[in-house]
Amino acid sequence: KREFWVKYFPADVRNRKVVEFLELKQGNMTVAEYAAKFESLSAFSPYYNTPEAEYDKCVKFESGLRPDVKHMIGFFEIRDFPTLVNKSRICDEDERAKTNYYKA
Numbered sequence: 001k002r003e004f005w006v007k008y009f010p011a012d013v014r015n016r017k018v019v020e021f022l023e024l025k026q027g028n029m030t031v032a033e034y035a036a037k038f039e040s041l042s043a044f045s046p047y048y049n050t051p052e053a054e055y056d057k058c059v060k061f062e063s064g065l066r067p068d069v070k071h072m073i074g075f076f077e078i079r080d081f082p083t084l085v086n087k088s089r090i091c092d093e094d095e096r097a098k099t100n101y102y103k104a
Helices: 002-008 011-022 031-042 051-063 067-074 081-103
Strands: none
Touching: 011 031, 031 051, 031 081, 051 067, 051 081, 067 081
C-alpha cells in the first residue's frame, strides 16, 4: 500500500489534498455533495478515519456547513458521523424547498 501511495500519490499531491480537506466548506454544494467530497478528501487525513476521531470528524464536518444549515443542526450536538450527515442533508433539503417555495 505504501509503494502504491508513493508511486501514484506523491507527497506534494497528498499535502495539497490534506490542505483542501482542511479548508473544505459546503459553499453552493448540497449536503450530499459536501459529504461525498468530505469523505473522499478525509482519506488523505488518516487521523479523521479512526474511531477515536469520530467527535472531531463531526466537529470538522459541521464547521464546514453553510451557516443556515449549521445553525439548524448545531443545537443537537450530533457526534455520530452518519447521523450528522443524514440530519444535515434533511435540513438542507428542507431549507432549499422553503427557498424555492417562497421564490415561486
